[in-house]
Amino acid sequence: MKAVAYSIKPFEKEFLAKANQKKHDITLISNSLSLETAIYAEGKDAVIVFTNDDVSTPVIERLAGFGIKYIATRSCGTDHINIEAADKFNIKLANVPFYSPQAVAELTLALAFALNRHIVKAEEQSKHFDFRNDELIGFNFYGKTVGLIGLGKSGLAVASIFNGMGCVVIGYDPDFPETTNNIRQVDLDTLLSSADIISLHLPLNTSTKHIINKKALDKMKNGVMLINTERGALINTKDAVIALDNGKIGYLGIDVYEYEKGLFFEDHKSDPEKDPILSRLMDHPNVLVTPHQAYLTREALQEIANQTIKNLDQWQNNTCIGNACIGIKNCQDNELTPTQLQKNHVN
Numbered sequence: 001m002k003a004v005a006y007s008i009k010p011f012e013k014e015f016l017a018k019a020n021q022k023k024h025d026i027t028l029i030s031n032s033l034s035l036e037t038a039i040y041a042e043g044k045d046a047v048i049v050f051t052n053d054d055v056s057t058p059v060i061e062r063l064a065g066f067g068i069k070y071i072a073t074r075s076c077g078t079d080h081i082n083i084e085a086a087d088k089f090n091i092k093l094a095n096v097p098f099y100s101p102q103a104v105a106e107l108t109l110a111l112a113f114a115l116n117r118h119i120v121k122a123e124e125q126s127k128h129f130d131f132r133n134d135e136l137i138g139f140n141f142y143g144k145t146v147g148l149i150g151l152g153k154s155g156l157a158v159a160s161i162f163n164g165m166g167c168v169v170i171g172y173d174p175d176f177p178e179t180t181n182n183i184r185q186v187d188l189d190t191l192l193s194s195a196d197i198i199s200l201h202l203p204l205n206t207s208t209k210h211i212i213n214k215k216a217l218d219k220m221k222n223g224v225m226l227i228n229t230e231r232g233a234l235i236n237t238k239d240a241v242i243a244l245d246n247g248k249i250g251y252l253g254i255d256v257y258e259y260e261k262g263l264f265f266e267d268h269k270s271d272p273e274k275d276p277i278l279s280r281l282m283d284h285p286n287v288l289v290t291p292h293q294a295y296l297t298r299e300a301l302q303e304i305a306n307q308t309i310k311n312l313d314q315w316q317n318n319t320c321i322g323n324a325c326i327g328i329k330n331c332q333d334n335e336l337t338p339t340q341l342q343k344n345h346v347n
Helices: 010-021 038-041 057-065 081-090 100-115 119-126 152-166 188-194 214-219 236-244 276-282 298-316 338-342
Strands: 002-005 025-026 046-049 068-075 092-094 145-149 170-172 197-200 224-228 248-254 287-289
Touching: 010 025, 010 081, 010 298, 038 046, 038 057, 046 298, 057 081, 057 338, 068 298, 081 092, 092 298, 100 119, 100 152, 100 197, 100 248, 100 287, 100 298, 152 170, 170 188, 188 214, 197 236, 214 236, 236 248, 236 276, 276 287
Parallel strands: 002 025, 002 046, 046 068, 068 092, 145 170, 145 197, 197 224, 224 248, 248 287
Antiparallel strands: none
């Protein structure tokens, strides 16, 4: 199969090469997919994309005009793809439904630890031989209540670590796992009002967008710690800025940002104007932003590459079920459907 892979970073090449073993003719380019760069797909069977690529209706229509039959995304989430447009043009889709939930869980904990113990501030002071610790007071995680919204594989991996630290772990998920131990099931309102630390582990869809908004924030404890390593638009960022200003959010750790498209994964140091909302967020000393790197471990990268090539293999070999060789599968993060979440969404 001939394919072009967009938004390829140098570190991805070895993992894709190892997975591919020269089975498919894949052109790797660093450009992101857009109306202009869709031309690189001419003469190919498939395109391989990532989360910040433009896979909107106009782009899909152009890809279809070039004869593209398949789109594989190197991600679990598919909110960047217009699925209805792909169906209209008879383009089959595939994602990476499962990869190293431990990678996501460990970054979640890294953000929480760094925020709590003021690691960034301490390191910056120490660089300048300022070894005061007056403003570095944290808290013990032991005995604190951790609320997990979404109990897919990454949520369960986070729960396991917090349980091991002696935290009280509560969880909200309409499809609460039957085999879960040491997580107390609660409704969303109870979780928001009870938790000292809240961590999000949801896919992004019409029902989960802005699940953390002003009304949700108002229900939280003053000084709550909020962590998001999944999708930026789960949080209404403008509401979060206000909650930081008034002290409702005491700590905010985000590996994803609502308006990250065209911003994350690239160097913007020299931009004359910086994103104003992100700048406002990072002006707060109790905010820690990382550049969408939760997936960035060697193990996770290899799993992503392996599944991407497996998707191409299945299409090429016509190992079909029903009308499609392979389709979008439920994500590791959570399996909440829009219907399940609608009645629980905080509006």
